[in-house]
Structures are given as structure tokens and as C-alpha cells.
Amino acid sequence: MPMHQVITLSQFIAEEQAKHPESSGNLSRIFRDIKLAAKIVNRDVRKAGLVDILGEHGTMNIQGEEVKKLDVIANDIFIDSLSQSGDICAILSEEEDDFRPVNTQAGNQGKYIIAIDPMDGSSNIDANVTIGTIFSIWKRKSPLGSEVTLDDCLQAGNEQVAAGYVVYGSSTMLVYTTGSGVNGFTLDVSIGDFCLSHPNMTTPPMGQICSINSGNYRSFSEGMREYIDYTNNKGYTGRYIGSFVADFHRNMVKGGIYLYPASEKAPNGKLRLLYECNPMAFLIEQAGGFATTGKIRVLDIQPAELHQRIPIIIGSKDMVEEALRIAHPNR
Numbered sequence: 001m002p003m004h005q006v007i008t009l010s011q012f013i014a015e016e017q018a019k020h021p022e023s024s025g026n027l028s029r030i031f032r033d034i035k036l037a038a039k040i041v042n043r044d045v046r047k048a049g050l051v052d053i054l055g056e057h058g059t060m061n062i063q064g065e066e067v068k069k070l071d072v073i074a075n076d077i078f079i080d081s082l083s084q085s086g087d088i089c090a091i092l093s094e095e096e097d098d099f100r101p102v103n104t105q106a107g108n109q110g111k112y113i114i115a116i117d118p119m120d121g122s123s124n125i126d127a128n129v130t131i132g133t134i135f136s137i138w139k140r141k142s143p144l145g146s147e148v149t150l151d152d153c154l155q156a157g158n159e160q161v162a163a164g165y166v167v168y169g170s171s172t173m174l175v176y177t178t179g180s181g182v183n184g185f186t187l188d189v190s191i192g193d194f195c196l197s198h199p200n201m202t203t204p205p206m207g208q209i210c211s212i213n214s215g216n217y218r219s220f221s222e223g224m225r226e227y228i229d230y231t232n233n234k235g236y237t238g239r240y241i242g243s244f245v246a247d248f249h250r251n252m253v254k255g256g257i258y259l260y261p262a263s264e265k266a267p268n269g270k271l272r273l274l275y276e277c278n279p280m281a282f283l284i285e286q287a288g289g290f291a292t293t294g295k296i297r298v299l300d301i302q303p304a305e306l307h308q309r310i311p312i313i314i315g316s317k318d319m320v321e322e323a324l325r326i327a328h329p330n331r
């Protein structure tokens with residue numbers, strides 16, 4: 001792309017906002033803070049093997065999972081950065097027990113709530129495999145100036161005003177939606193900015209990739225086992241990184257389906273509704289795909305708790321329909 005055609009993330013957001021003067025929300029400052037945090041985390045990830053930030057932190061999170069050092073580092077970086085703008089009233093993080101009210105001393109004037117999975121795919125960190133950050137943004141219901149409530153935090157995915165992810169892969173990308181399509185930006189480290197590289201991302205209605213941890217085969221329902229047999233017979237390509245962000249990104253670009261179903265071991269699946277499933281469901285629908293639990297559209301779920309897990313089937317529309325037909329015939 002010739003130099004004069006480079007569009008940075010900030011430029012793009014400003015132009016999008018100008019197209020929708022009626023929209024009351026001003027997300028640009030929040031994106032400025034996400035962008036800064038993403039650049040700092042990117043810097044740390046890129047030198048992870050050289051400094052002492054690989055390995056375990058030595059604690060468990062509220063969900064009983066081992067916490068990696070980079071989980072904590074990324075969590076702190078995003079929380080510090082996101083607390084700055086004054087536009088946010090609460091931060092929900094996969095790594096924190098409860099929601100964290102912010103800007104309380106400034107009079108609770110923040111209009112938005114943000115949920116983050118600061119480091120997704122953390123079991124892959126030590127092996128230098130692609131990892132990411134996922135975020136989801138919605139508006140509070142309670143009046144400005146009052147204390148943010150749990151009710152404000154527990155809103156359905158269809159209330160999201162923005163969602164996205166950063167993928168720290170062979171290049172670093174930030175992909176997001178505000179409900180009018182999906183756009184992807186690649187970090188150009190030489191100029192230190194995210195530049196539009198994937199305008200108007202859509203996912204093919206049908207693909208060839210199926211991503212599932214088939215090590216859990218025996219623990220899946222009969223219908224799900226039947227579906228896995230079907231994909232094998234069809235000759236779909238099996239691809240499973242074990243970083244949801246990375247599996248999702250590849251499948252969105254190429255066409256495919258990602259499943260983390262319920263199993264005997266994990267009756268509600270593994271992925272978290274607020275930090276992982278809702279943002280990705282918003283993105284995939286905006287890209288022309290679909291996301292369901294097998295019974296209900298992900299974006300229609302009324303969350304009951306902050307760390308709720310759900311089973312998920314997400315990706316190319318026709319592939320999700322195929323999976324539903326075979327794995328969940330009586331839904």
C-alpha cells in the first residue's frame with residue numbers, strides 16, 4: 001500500500017464516528033487506551049523468552065485455573081490503561097474475582113463497562129504459540145453518577161456496543177466491531193501504530209476447517225460424537241491451536257467452525273460467556289457467521305454470573321447449521 005494510503009486505527013475510528021453523528025457514545029478514548037495496552041503487552045510478549053515473564057505466577061484464579069505470569073502482567077496493563085479515560089465505570093476481567101468499579105472518585109461518570117480476557121491461550125505462552133486479548137464493551141443501565149451495579153455488568157451480548165480482540169501472532173493484529181462490520185488492523189512496529197490491513201472482514205458461509213479438542217471425544221454427548229465422525233468422514237481439516245483467539249481468527253479468515261461443547265468433565269463447556277463468547281459471537285455475526293450454545297443464540301443469553309461458562313459452536317454460518325442439525329437435532 002503506498003504510504004499516503006495508510007489508515008491508522010485512530011483515524012479510522014474518528015472517520016467512522018463522523019459518519020454516525022447521531023451515536024451518543026464516544027468510544028474513541030476507550031480505543032486509545034486499548035491500543036496503548038495492546039502495544040505494551042505486545043512488547044512484553046515479544047521479549048517473553050528473554051526476560052523472566054514465562055511460567056507460572058504460583059496462584060490459581062477464581063475458576064481454579066493456574067495463573068501464568070503473563071496473565072497477571074496483561075491484566076495489570078489493561079486495567080491500568082482502561083482506568084484512565086473516565087469513560088469506563090467498571091472493568092470485568094477473567095483474572096479478577098469480582099467486577100472492579102473505576103473512576104469512582106471522579107463521580108462515577110463512566111458510561112461504559114468493559115469485560116476482558118487479558119491473555120487468552122495462556123497455556124500456550126511457554127511454547128511461543130499465538131495468544132491474544134479479547135474485549136467486550138457495553139453501556140451501564142444505572143444512571144451516571146451512581147454506583148455501578150452487578151446488574152449493569154450482567155447484560156446480554158446483544159447489548160454490546162463494541163467488541164474485539166488483539167492477536168499476538170506472527171504479526172500483531174487488532175480486530176474489532178462496533179456493529180457495522182468488522183475491521184482488522186496490523187501493528188506496524190516501525191511506526192508504532194495499528195494500520196488498517198483487513199477492511200470489512202467477512203467469513204465464508206462454508207469452510208473446510210473444524211476446530212475442536214477431540215481428546216474430549218469420549219466425554220461428549222452422543223450427538224457431538226456423531227458430528228465429529230461426520231466431519232472426519234467429510235474430510236474436513238482438523239485445526240486446533242488451543243488459543244481461542246487464534247483458532248477464531250484463522251477460521252474467520254478462511255472459513256471454519258470452532259466448538260467447545262459440554263462434556264462430562266465440563267458440563268457447561270469451558271469458555272466464558274462475558275470474556276470470550278459474547279465478544280466473539282458479536283464479531284462472527286458481524287462477519288456473516290453465527291454462534292450458538294447448541295440450544296440458544298449466544299448473544300441472547302441473559303448472564304447469571306460474571307464467570308459463567310457456556311458450550312459454544314461458532315463460525316461459518318452453514319457449518320454451524322450443519323453442526324446443529326447433527327449434534328443437536330432436538331434443540
Ligand code: AHG
Pocket residue numbers: 065094117119120121122123213242243244245270
Ligand atoms: P484462557 O487461556 O484465557 O484460560 O483460555 C483458554 C481457553 C481457550 O483459549 C482455548 O480455546 C481453550 O481454553 C482450550 O481448552 P482445552 O485445552 O481444554 O482444549
Ligand code: MN
Pocket residue numbers: 117119120121244276
Ligand atoms: Mn481465554
Ligand code: MN
Pocket residue numbers: 071094117118119120121122
Ligand atoms: Mn485468559
